[in-house]
Amino acid sequence: MSGPKLQATDLTFGYDPARPVVQDVSLHVDASEVVFLLGHNGSGKTSLLACLSGVQRANAGSITIDGRDAYAMTPTERAQRIGLIPQLHVAVFGYDVLDVVLMGRAPHLSTFSAPTREDRAIALESLDRVGLAGFHERRYTQLSGGERQLVMVARGLTQRCDVLLMDEPDAHLDPRNQLRVLEVVSDLAREHGLSFVVSSHAPNSALMFADRVLLLRHGRTLALGSVKDTLTETLLSEAYAMPTEVISKTVNGQRVPRAILPRRIDKVPDEIATLALDPDALEQPGSSLANLVHASRTRAQRTLVTGARGTGKSRWCERLVDQARRRGWRVAGVLSPPVMDGEHKVGIDLLDLTTGQRQRLADVRRDAGQGTTTERWRFEDATLSWGNEVLRRAQHAAPQLLVVDELGPLELQRDAGLLAGIAAIDALEQGLACVVVRPSLLDAALKRWPDAIVVDVEDR
Amino acid sequence: MRGRLARRRLAGPLALSAAALALLVVLAAGIGSVPIGPGEVLAATGRGLETSLRGVLGLAPTVEEAGLDAGRRVADTIVWRIRLPRVALAALVGAALALAGAGFQGVFRNPLADPYLLGAASGAGFAASLVMVGGGTVALLGRFGVPLAAFVGATATVVVVVALARRGWTLPVVPLVLAGVVVGSCLTAGTSFVLLAAREQAAGILTWLLGSFAFASWERVGSVLPLLVVAGAGLLAAARALDVLQLGERAAAQLGVPVEALKLTVVAAGTLATAAAVSVAGVIGFVGLVVPHAVRLALGPDHRRLVPIAALWGAGFMVLADLVARTVIAPAELPVGVVTALVGAPFFLVLLRRGSPQ
Numbered sequence: 001m002s003g004p005k006l007q008a009t010d011l012t013f014g015y016d017p018a019r020p021v022v023q024d025v026s027l028h029v030d031a032s033e034v035v036f037l038l039g040h041n042g043s044g045k046t047s048l049l050a051c052l053s054g055v056q057r058a059n060a061g062s063i064t065i066d067g068r069d070a071y072a073m074t075p076t077e078r079a080q081r082i083g084l085i086p087q088l089h090v091a092v093f094g095y096d097v098l099d100v101v102l103m104g105r106a107p108h109l110s111t112f113s114a115p116t117r118e119d120r121a122i123a124l125e126s127l128d129r130v131g132l133a134g135f136h137e138r139r140y141t142q143l144s145g146g147e148r149q150l151v152m153v154a155r156g157l158t159q160r161c162d163v164l165l166m167d168e169p170d171a172h173l174d175p176r177n178q179l180r181v182l183e184v185v186s187d188l189a190r191e192h193g194l195s196f197v198v199s200s201h202a203p204n205s206a207l208m209f210a211d212r213v214l215l216l217r218h219g220r221t222l223a224l225g226s227v228k229d230t231l232t233e234t235l236l237s238e239a240y241a242m243p244t245e246v247i248s249k250t251v252n253g254q255r256v257p258r259a260i261l262p263r264r265i266d267k268v269p270d271e272i273a274t275l276a277l278d279p280d281a282l283e284q285p286g287s288s289l290a291n292l293v294h295a296s297r298t299r300a301q302r303t304l305v306t307g308a309r310g311t312g313k314s315r316w317c318e319r320l321v322d323q324a325r326r327r328g329w330r331v332a333g334v335l336s337p338p339v340m341d342g343e344h345k346v347g348i349d350l351l352d353l354t355t356g357q358r359q360r361l362a363d364v365r366r367d368a369g370q371g372t373t374t375e376r377w378r379f380e381d382a383t384l385s386w387g388n389e390v391l392r393r394a395q396h397a398a399p400q401l402l403v404v405d406e407l408g409p410l411e412l413q414r415d416a417g418l419l420a421g422i423a424a425i426d427a428l429e430q431g432l433a434c435v436v437v438r439p440s441l442l443d444a445a446l447k448r449w450p451d452a453i454v455v456d457v458e459d460r
Numbered sequence: 461m462r463g464r465l466a467r468r469r470l471a472g473p474l475a476l477s478a479a480a481l482a483l484l485v486v487l488a489a490g491i492g493s494v495p496i497g498p499g500e501v502l503a504a505t506g507r508g509l510e511t512s513l514r515g516v517l518g519l520a521p522t523v524e525e526a527g528l529d530a531g532r533r534v535a536d537t538i539v540w541r542i543r544l545p546r547v548a549l550a551a552l553v554g555a556a557l558a559l560a561g562a563g564f565q566g567v568f569r570n571p572l573a574d575p576y577l578l579g580a581a582s583g584a585g586f587a588a589s590l591v592m593v594g595g596g597t598v599a600l601l602g603r604f605g606v607p608l609a610a611f612v613g614a615t616a617t618v619v620v621v622v623a624l625a626r627r628g629w630t631l632p633v634v635p636l637v638l639a640g641v642v643v644g645s646c647l648t649a650g651t652s653f654v655l656l657a658a659r660e661q662a663a664g665i666l667t668w669l670l671g672s673f674a675f676a677s678w679e680r681v682g683s684v685l686p687l688l689v690v691a692g693a694g695l696l697a698a699a700r701a702l703d704v705l706q707l708g709e710r711a712a713a714q715l716g717v718p719v720e721a722l723k724l725t726v727v728a729a730g731t732l733a734t735a736a737a738v739s740v741a742g743v744i745g746f747v748g749l750v751v752p753h754a755v756r757l758a759l760g761p762d763h764r765r766l767v768p769i770a771a772l773w774g775a776g777f778m779v780l781a782d783l784v785a786r787t788v789i790a791p792a793e794l795p796v797g798v799v800t801a802l803v804g805a806p807f808f809l810v811l812l813r814r815g816s817p818q
Contacts (some may be wrong), residue, residue, distance in 0.1 A: 055713045067535035076716040084714040091706060092569045103704045106715040114764070153706070159715070 002148075003067060004028035005195045006052065006082070011061035013051050014259040020059065021047045023219045029163060029195045036206035037199040039216030040240055045199035046087075048216070049165045053084035054199060065163070079107035083156035088149060088173075093139050097151055098123055098136035105159030119158075126157035129192070130184050146177025153184060163195045170202055176422050178202070182209045182340060203260040207231055231257060266456045271390045272442060274456035277303075279320035283327070292453070293432060296400075300428040305405075307457035313436045314338070316457045317403050320434065321353060323390050324401045332394035332401035334387055334421070336361060350383050352390045353403060359383045371440045372416065374409055384417055391420035395427050402428055406436035425449065470765050477772040484776050485551060488783045489543045493790060494535075498597035501539055508540030549740060550782040550796070551775035552684045553673075554747055556691065556737040558774025560730035561748030562755075562766050563695045565727040566702040568633055575734040576749035577637060578621050578727065579644035580614040584738040586647040587613025589654045589665045604667070607680065607739040614735035617643060622727065631723050633709075670795035671744035673782050680740045687736035692771060694729030699763035700720055706761075744797045746804025747774055747781075753811055 006029040014020035022044040029035050036327065037045045050056040052063060054070055063070040065081045073081075081103070091100070101123040102115050115123075127136055130150040131314050135143075140151060149169050156164045166185070170178040170360035186209050199205060206213050206227065213230040215222040223230045236244040248255040279285035292301050305313050312335055324331050332354050339347035339360070341389045350361040361384070362377040372379040394402060402424060410417030425433050435452075437445045446452060489505075490496045496504070560575035568577070576582070591609040621637045623641050625636040651669070655662050695806045701722045737744070751774045752766060759765050778796075781803065785796040 050710065053714045057708055074716075075713070075718075079714060082714075084711060086708050089708045089711075091758060092571055093556045093706060095703075095706065095761050099703070099760075099762060100707075101716065103707055106700070106704045106717065109700070238653050 004030050005066060006035075006197075007064045007067075008052055011048070011051055011058045011063070011457075013047055013056060013058045013219070017059050018359045019027070021219050022051060022058070024061075025214075025219075025221050025242050026061075027052075027197075027214055027224065028198055029197055031162070032189050032193050034189050034196045034198065034209055036210035036213045037197060037216060038201075038203055038206055038213060038239060039222075041201075041340060043216040043239075044219035045216060046167055047219075049084065049167050049197065049199060054078045054080055055084060064087045069235065076107045079159060079161065081159045081161050081230065083159045083164045085152045085169065086147060087167045087171055087350075088152075088169075091148075094139045094141045096136065097127070097132070097140050097143070100140045101127055101136070101154045101158050104155040107159060120148055122156070122160070123139070123158050125152040125324055126152075129188065130154045131180075144177065146173050148181050149173065149177075149181045150184060153181070153188075153343045157188070157194075157233045162193070163197070164364065166198045168199055168201065170200055175229060175339060178205065185209065203231060203236060205432075207257060207260060228257070231260060236260060269439070269442070272446070272454055274306075274454045277455050279316055281322060282320070282323040290302060296430060296432040298430065300430055300433060302425060302428070302433045302452040303455050304442065304445050304449070305434050305455045305457060306442055308373050308439060311458045313457050314405050314453075317405050317434055317436060321401065321403060331401045331403070332397045332399035333401075333405075333424070334390055334418070335403060335405045348377065350387050350390075354390070354394065354397070359386055361387070362456050366401055372410070378409070379417070387418050388420035391424050395420070395424035400431045402431060402433045403431070406438070407441070407445065408438065409441065412437075412448075413442050417459040462488075464764065470768070471493055473759055473771070474771055477769055477776070481551065481779075484779050485547050487778050489539055491783060491787060492538070492543060494538055496535055496539060498535045500535055504536045504539035507536055508544070515622040521550065536698075545678045545681055546673045546782065547779055548671050548681045550778045552681060552688055553737040553741045553744065554751075554774040554776070554778025554781075555771040556684065556688050556733040556774075557693055557748040558746065558751040558770040558780075559692055559767065560733040560737075561774075562746075562752040562763070562770040563698070563702075563726045563730040563733075565752055566766075567705065567765055568637060568732075569706060570637075572749075573637075574745075575737075576644070576729060576743070576745075577642035577772045578731065579647060580731055580734040581738060581743045582644040582647035582651065583617025584610035584614035584735065585651045585669050585743055586654070587616075588668060588742075589651050589658070592661050593654055593658045593669070594666050597628070610742075611735045611739035614738050614783070615731060617733040618727070623665075630720050631727070633723070635708060636727075653681055654700040656792070658765060661712065662705060667795060668742045669797075670783075671742035671797035672795055673741055674793060676740075684736045684740055687732050691729040691733035691736070692767070694732075695767050696764075698725050698729070700766050702726065702763040703761075730735050736794075743795065744778070744800055746800045750804040750807050750811075751777055754807070757811075 008025065008027045011025045012020050013022040025048060025160050027035070037048065039045055042059070047056065048170055051058045054063070054075065057071060065078070070078055087261065092258070098120070102119060104126070105119045105123070108119070124136060127133060130153050132147065132150055132154060135147070135151070139146065141149065149287045169181050169185070173181065182205055185196050185198065189196055193335055210227055212225060213227055214224045215230055221238050223235050233244055233246050243262070245261045245263040247259040248259045249258045250256070277287060277289045278287065279289070281289050282293065284290055292303070295301055300358065305316055311427050314335055316334060321331055321335070335351045335353060337351060338345045339349055346364050347360060348362040349358050351358045360380055362379045365373055365376060365378045367378070372381055372384065404418070404421035404425060407418065407421060411419060411422060425435060435445065442454065484497050486501050490498055491503045519731040556573050561573070564575060564577055588610040589607050591605050614715055621636065621639045622631065624639040624643070625631060655665055658665060701712070701717045704715055704717050704720065705722060707715070709719050752770045754769045755766050755773055759769060778800070781799040784797050785799045786795040788794060
């Protein structure tokens with residue numbers, strides 16, 4: 001017979017019906033299909049599996065198994081069609097593996113009947129199918145986590161059901177055992193026509209083993225469909241409320257997603273080409289920096305100095321300034337060295353490179369945000385206007401090296417702060433300009449100076 | 461490594477355990493200030509049974525009994541009136557505690573569970589001590605006063621604990637155990653207060669609390685036996701479901717096990733057995749904790765084997781413990797609870813050192 005093995009329609013469930021943890025979720029599972037459930041902690045994966053298995057009765061919606069109403073069946077009838085394998089459990093007492101697998105025969109036995117020779121044969125065959133032939137006399141408590149998970153799969157097979165629901169079978173397992181368990185799942189689906197619904201916190205497992213994916217967010221369906229349609233950067237970023245990156249490989253002219261990674265904030269995006277420059281190689285013949293300096297004699301060369309927080313962007317500029325001064329260059333602009341209290345950065349100074357004067361630019365923010373502030377800092381308006389004055393003077397000095405450390409959200413997003421720095425960079429006709437920009441603002445800076453060269457100080 | 465047969469079969473170990481218990485009972489009934497041989501014990505038992513049956517059926521005593529010599533008559537009295545009721549009661553109490561322990565460990569999936577986990581002992585102790593102190597006012601209850609109070613105290617405590625822990629129609633395990641511990645502590649504090657206030661009766665209460673079979677009688681055997689049979693039947697019926705429950709409540713429910721009904725059945729059966737035991741023998745520790753573990757070590761954790769064999773081994777262990785209690789410092793007696801603790805505690809420590817009890 002065709003049609004879905006398992007069909008859930010508009011399921012809504014909550015331990016407290018006023019606060020549903022699963023809401024209007026529909027899902028069908030065909031024979032031989034592996035469907036992955038992905039979603040953040042508390043997104044309703046486990047509750048949905050409990051509903052699908054019949055252990056919890058949904059407050060609304062329906063479930064059919066092979067077209068028959070699942071809630072009209074007795075628990076035993078249901079258990080002969082659907083199996084539930086909860087998260088890796090720790091057995092307290094040392095049962096033999098065979099005894100554990102035989103527990104899957106429970107729906108087929110009455111209260112006082114003991115498992116028969118036939119039940120035992122089914123259990124042994126199931127162990128064989130999950131690759132644990134010969135394990136039947138081993139002690140369950142002495143198996144590895146991966147083997148125990150496979151014993152649970154065998155227990156499900158012994159139930160002789162066609163749909164197995166698995167709650168995070170890859171949790172607590174090392175990569176090799178994750179692969180081992182999921183490969184067994186995959187084989188059982190392909191070769192024996194079993195259907196699986198697998199909840200997981202590993203989108204990469206879904207990428208490798210899922211036929212279809214249900215993305216849950218706060219108990220609702222965010223997306224349901226093929227791997228290609230669901231495991232996208234946009235949907236995954238939304239599902240996990242975290243910038244997510246899908247790395248693809250081109251195979252036979254087609255983009256195939258291969259890995260899903262969280263995108264680290266404050267990391268230079270891969271699509272921006274960066275250059276590694278050694279500030280000490282200022283006049284070293286043939287070095288990239290020397291070439292850049294040479295070009296700057298006829299036309300201004302702008303560099304955006306970037307790198308994650310604490311990687312030494314200011315330090316990089318300082319070294320360059322040292323090298324330039326040693327050669328008698330006209331150096332102008334500002335540096336913003338950190339003010340440290342022990343290991344903590346508690347403030348930022350502003351240093352005029354021409355005069356060596358220094359003023360406190362910003363302090364760690366303690367108030368609710370009066371005056372000029374960003375998320376972390378409260379800026380001195382007096383220092384900002386002094387800095388703008390310094391930068392205006394720098395612009396008129398026609399420097400060979402102009403440093404603006406740094407242009408942040410104030411300047412690039414809010415049209416405030418050291419705006420004279422932007423003007424100075426814009427106005428430069430000859431010479432080398434170094435602008436310190438954090439990675440998250442690179443796009444904004446590149447929009448302003450599209451031909452700027454990006455220097456990644458982390459890249460060595 | 462246990463042999464495969466040992467882990468699969470029930471009949472063999474069951475017959476062996478029953479035979480060993482029977483032998484133990486006969487030997488224990490023969491040992492004491494007046495030693496009596498096994499043959500004599502069996503003969504006296506036979507005559508005692510026959511006389512009782514005739515009494516029940518309203519028949520006249522046999523000629524043979526009337527014509528017995530004086531020595532025989534003394535032996536019969538010692539065996540049938542004194543030692544055998546005591547040995548039988550010890551066996552029943554041991555069986556009841558081991559059954560309850562096996563049931564509670566299985567249903568709570570906790571190797572540290574024992575029959576007193578839900579406060580049965582504290583409830584029984586508090587009620588019994590109250591009755592002993594207020595002796596005069598409850599005299600109308602007669603010699604059943606203390607046992608009845610202990611039984612009611614034990615069962616009522618567990619009923620209260622279950623009522624406190626239940627959430628609607630479900631009985632979550634962790635709140636249940638916590639409620640048991642808390643209610644038990646309160647009642648133990650109450651008992652301590654009664655002990656302090658009692659003065660003269662304090663020694664008697666303390667003796668009862670530590671457990672003793674000194675007041676054994678066929679009547680007490682008769683009051684425990686039916687309760688034990690009911691509790692044992694309940695636990696045997698639950699045995700296979702208890703195995704499946706070890707997969708976790710959710711998996712067991714999915715496999716068709718009526719989890720809430722199972723928990724209630726086992727808690728009720730275990731409480732009945734515990735209350736029956738405590739009412740006639742006081743609070744005897746360690747038997748319910750240790751015996752199920754010993755059976756698991758030897759025969760595996762399968763509850764269909766564990767439940768009946770733990771009952772037999774519990775019976776045997778208690779008969780031995782009582783034998784030690786009444787002979788080592790004869791003519792005085794040790795509280796039997798002291799003996800079970802002295803044997804049980806080291807055994808349990810060995811189990812702990814070996815890692816998880818198998």
